[in-house]
Amino acid sequence: MSKFSGLATGKRVDGYVSRRAQVLKAVMKLQARLFFADPQWVIPNIIAPFIFTLVAFFLFGGQATSSSFLLYLVLGAGLMGMWGTTIYGSGFSISFDRFNGTLESTLAAPIPLSWIVIGRIVFNTLQGLLNAVLILVIGLTWFQVGFGLVNPPLFFLAAVCTFISLAAFGLVLSAVVVLSRKGGFITNAMEIPVYVATGTMFPISILPWLALPFAYFLAPTWGIEAIRLSAIQGYVGIGTGYWTDLGVLALETAGYLGIAFLLYKKVEAYAKRNGTLEEY
Amino acid sequence: MSKQGPNPAYAVEVRGLTREYTTRSFFGSVSKVTKALDGVDFAVKRGELFGLIGPNGAGKTTTIKILTTLLTQTQGDAFILGLDVRKELYEIRRRIGIVFGGERGLYNRVSAIDNLKYFSDLYGVDPAVARERIPQLLKVVGLEDRAEEKVEKYSRGMKQRLHIAKALVHDPELLFLDEPTIGLDPGGARDIRGMIREMKSQGKTILLTTHYMFEAEELCERVGVISKGKIVALDTPSALKGSVKDISVVELRTYGATQEYVEELKRLPDVVRVVADLDSEMQLIRVQTPQGANLLPQMAAKLPNGARIIDRTIKEPTLEDAYLRLVEE
Numbered sequence: 274m275s276k277f278s279g280l281a282t283g284k285r286v287d288g289y290v291s292r293r294a295q296v297l298k299a300v301m302k303l304q305a306r307l308f309f310a311d312p313q314w315v316i317p318n319i320i321a322p323f324i325f326t327l328v329a330f331f332l333f334g335g336q337a338t339s340s341s342f343l344l345y346l347v348l349g350a351g352l353m354g355m356w357g358t359t360i361y362g363s364g365f366s367i368s369f370d371r372f373n374g375t376l377e378s379t380l381a382a383p384i385p386l387s388w389i390v391i392g393r394i395v396f397n398t399l400q401g402l403l404n405a406v407l408i409l410v411i412g413l414t415w416f417q418v419g420f421g422l423v424n425p426p427l428f429f430l431a432a433v434c435t436f437i438s439l440a441a442f443g444l445v446l447s448a449v450v451v452l453s454r455k456g457g458f459i460t461n462a463m464e465i466p467v468y469v470a471t472g473t474m475f476p477i478s479i480l481p482w483l484a485l486p487f488a489y490f491l492a493p494t495w496g497i498e499a500i501r502l503s504a505i506q507g508y509v510g511i512g513t514g515y516w517t518d519l520g521v522l523a524l525e526t527a528g529y530l531g532i533a534f535l536l537y538k539k540v541e542a543y544a545k546r547n548g549t550l551e552e553y
Numbered sequence: 554m555s556k557q558g559p560n561p562a563y564a565v566e567v568r569g570l571t572r573e574y575t576t577r578s579f580f581g582s583v584s585k586v587t588k589a590l591d592g593v594d595f596a597v598k599r600g601e602l603f604g605l606i607g608p609n610g611a612g613k614t615t616t617i618k619i620l621t622t623l624l625t626q627t628q629g630d631a632f633i634l635g636l637d638v639r640k641e642l643y644e645i646r647r648r649i650g651i652v653f654g655g656e657r658g659l660y661n662r663v664s665a666i667d668n669l670k671y672f673s674d675l676y677g678v679d680p681a682v683a684r685e686r687i688p689q690l691l692k693v694v695g696l697e698d699r700a701e702e703k704v705e706k707y708s709r710g711m712k713q714r715l716h717i718a719k720a721l722v723h724d725p726e727l728l729f730l731d732e733p734t735i736g737l738d739p740g741g742a743r744d745i746r747g748m749i750r751e752m753k754s755q756g757k758t759i760l761l762t763t764h765y766m767f768e769a770e771e772l773c774e775r776v777g778v779i780s781k782g783k784i785v786a787l788d789t790p791s792a793l794k795g796s797v798k799d800i801s802v803v804e805l806r807t808y809g810a811t812q813e814y815v816e817e818l819k820r821l822p823d824v825v826r827v828v829a830d831l832d833s834e835m836q837l838i839r840v841q842t843p844q845g846a847n848l849l850p851q852m853a854a855k856l857p858n859g860a861r862i863i864d865r866t867i868k869e870p871t872l873e874d875a876y877l878r879l880v881e882e
Contacts, residue, residue: 278755296675383676548574
C-alpha cells in the first residue's frame with residue numbers, strides 16, 4: 274500500500290468572506306512568527322521609537338511651557354513611529370518574498386495577491402500602533418507628560434481612523450513597489466518628507482505654500498490633527514475642526530483604497546504578462 | 554470556425570502554445586523579441602507521469618509557468634483538468650500542486666509545520682482537515698521528528714521532502730515537479746524518486762521536468778523533448794531510445810586524455826557524437842558510433858603520449874543518447 278494512501282481529506286473553505294478571513298489570519302500569523310524569529314526587527318520597532326521620542330524632546334522639550342505642548346510632541350512622535358513602520362513594511366511586503374524565494378509560491382496560491390498583501394500590511398500597521406503606544410509610554414513615564422485627554426472616545430475614533438488610513442496608504446505603496454523595481458527607492462525617499470509634511474513635529478502652516486498640497490493629500494496630516502484636537506485642551510491646528518478633519522481623512526482613505534484596488538488589478542495582470550516579478 | 558474545447562481524457566492539454574518575451578529600450582520602443590515557446594503541442598493523460606526534458610533555455614520553465622497560471626501565453630491554448638489557464642486560474646490553482654526545484658519556496662525562519670499550516674490556509678483547506686493531514690504528511694515524508702524545527706536548519710534533501718509535503722497539503726489532482734532532484738545527493742534524490750512513484754500510484758497526474766535523463770527514463774511513461782521552444786520528440790522512453798538503435802556507445806575510462814584527443818575522436822570516420830567529462834583525474838568519454846567495438850583500435854591509436862585506456866565498455870544507447878541527437882539536430 275502506498276505511503277500516501279489514507280491521508281485526511283475533506284471539505285474546503287469556500288465562502289467569499291470566510292476564505293478571505295482565513296487568508297488574512299494565516300498571513301498575519303506567519304508575519305508574527307517571522308517577526309519574532311528575526312531579531313533585526315527590534316531596530317524599527319523598539320529602538321527607533323525610543324530615538325524618535327528622544328529627538329523630539331531634546332529638540333523641543335526644553336522650550337515647552339505647558340504639558341499640552343509635550344503631549345503635542347508625544348502624539349506627533351507616535352505618528353512618526355507608526356508611519357515609519359508602515360512605510361518600511363509596505364516597501365518590503367513583496368520584496369521579502371523575492372529575497373526569500375517564496376514569491377512564486379505566493380503568486381501561485383488560489384487567492385488574489387492583494388489579500389495576502391493586505392494581511393501583511395495590517396500586521397505591519399499593528400506593529401506601528403505598538404510602536405506608537407511605546408512612544409506614548411516613554412513620554413508618559415520618562416518625560417512625565419500629562420495624558421489628560423479632552424475627549425477619550427473621539428481620540429480613540431481618530432486613532433482607529435488614522436490606523437486604517439495608514440494601512441490603506443501602505444497598500445498603495447506596496448503595489449507601487451511591486452510594479453516598479455524603483456518602488457523601494459520611492460518608499461524610502463518618502464519616509465522623512467512625510468514626517469515633515471504631515472505636521473508631526475510642527476504645524477504645517479509654517480511650511481512653504483508649495484508643500485501644502487502634498488501635506489493635504491496625505492491622510493496622516495488629517496489624522497494627527499483629529500488626534501490632537503481630541504487630546505489637547507485648546508488645540509486649534511489647521512482650524513478646520515475635528516469632524517472635518519475626520520471626513521477628509523475618510524475620503525482620502527477611500528481614495529487610497531480605490532487606487533490600491535486598481536493598482537493590484539494591474540499588478541496581477543503585469544505579473545502574468547511579464548513573468549519578471551521574481552527579479553530584483 | 555469555433556475553437557475546440559478541452560478533451561476530458563487529458564489532465565494537461567497544450568495546443569500551439571507560443572510565448573514571446575519583449576525587451577524594450579529606455580524610451581519604450583521594442584528592441585528585441587525572444588520566442589521562448591514556438592507552437593508547443595502535447596497532452597498528458599489523467600493519471601500519467603509525463604516528463605518534459607530539454608537543455609537550459611529550451612522552454613521547460615516557461616511551459617510550467619504558463620500551465621501553473623503564473624505567466625500568460627502570447628498565443629495558443631492550454632487546459633488544465635479541462636480548465637482554461639487564462640480564464641479559470643483560481644480554480645486551477647486549487648487543484649494543482651507545484652514543487653519548485655532548488656532552495657525556492659519555503660519560509661526558512663519558521664518550522665515545517667508552520668509552513669504547511671500557512672500554505673494549507675492559502676489553499677483553503679478546512680482547518681480541521683489540515684490539523685489531521687499535516688502531521689500525516691510530515692510522517693510520510695520522514696520529517697515528523699523535526700517538524701517543529703526551523704527550516705533553515707534542514708539539509709537540502711529535507712527541504713525538498715518538505716516541498717513535496719507542501720505541494721500535497723491541499724490534496725491536488727495534478728502535480729508539477731520542476732526539477733525536484735536538482736542539487737540533491739544520490740540518497741536524497743532516490744528518496745524523492747521513490748515519493749514520486751508513490752504519488753503516481755495514488756492516481757495523481759504528474760508533469761515532471763528534469764535534466765537527468767536516467768530519472769526521466771526510470772520514472773516517466775512518456776517523455777516530451779523540448780528544444781529551442783519546440784517539442785522535437787514525444788514518445789515512451791523505450792521508443793525514443795529506439796530512434797538511436799543504429800548506434801552503439803563506446804564508453805572509455807582514460808587516464809591522461811585531453812581536449813585535443815576528444816577533438817581527434819570527433820574526426821574519426823563514423824563517429825556520430827563524443828561526450829567527454831575531462832574534469833577529474835580519470836576521464837569518462839562516451840563515443841556514439843555505428844561501428845561499436847570495431848572502432849576501438851583507431852581510438853587507442855589517437856591517444857596522446859603517456860595517456861592510457863583503463864577501461865572500455867560497449868553499451869546500448871540510453872535515453873541521453875537519443876536526447877542529445879534530438880536536441881542537436
